[in-house]
Amino acid sequence: AQRVTQPEKLLSVFKGAPVELKCNYSYSGSPELFWYVQYSRQRLQLLLRHISRESIKGFTADLNKGETSFHLKKPFAQEEDSAMYYCALSADNYGQNFVFGPGTRLSVLP
């Protein structure tokens, strides 16, 4: 079965510091991995996905199949980055088996 883990429930960093939100997954095939962000009182938004290899709002994430990880990174955190971040896996290109991790709340301190 597919599974996504995010070991940190809460991550606090100071403004300007690097940030890394960890995500590990278990899946026997070739998954699609995503990061979603939910700002306070707003809906979930797609932040990025591994197939597009984009950098959104300064965030990047590299799929490491050997370590089954898809950690989200940003070199210099901003206060507006404070939000809930969910790592998600899709085994069927937006079909079934879309699994979310438990989420990590990022708090960027001034």
Next chain:
Amino acid sequence: GAVVSQHPSRVICKSGTSVKIECRSLDFQATTMFWYRQFPKQSLMLMATSNEGSKATYEQGVEKDKFLINHASLTLSTLTVTSAHPEDSSFYICSAVDRLKETQYFGPGTRLLVL
């Protein structure tokens, strides 16, 4: 950008009544929509996959007779919580897939409180 709406945003009902939640894609056609449930301090849990013109596919442990899903058109899916009980109180979120853009968009969610 693409928008998905949900109605109502908040509903309070008595135990034993049924509640219908609508999910609409406003500027794209969605052959596939998903329904999620979010418990407090927990992650989203996929309840079912709604496919236009066919029966929904439910995840293990989700009662299909309790959570009725109808995807009657390419822009509308409804979730009906039948004979609601207090334990059904939760935050229900839908999402819709824009296959042309290969992107999933989430609705704002519906908070259900069953008294």
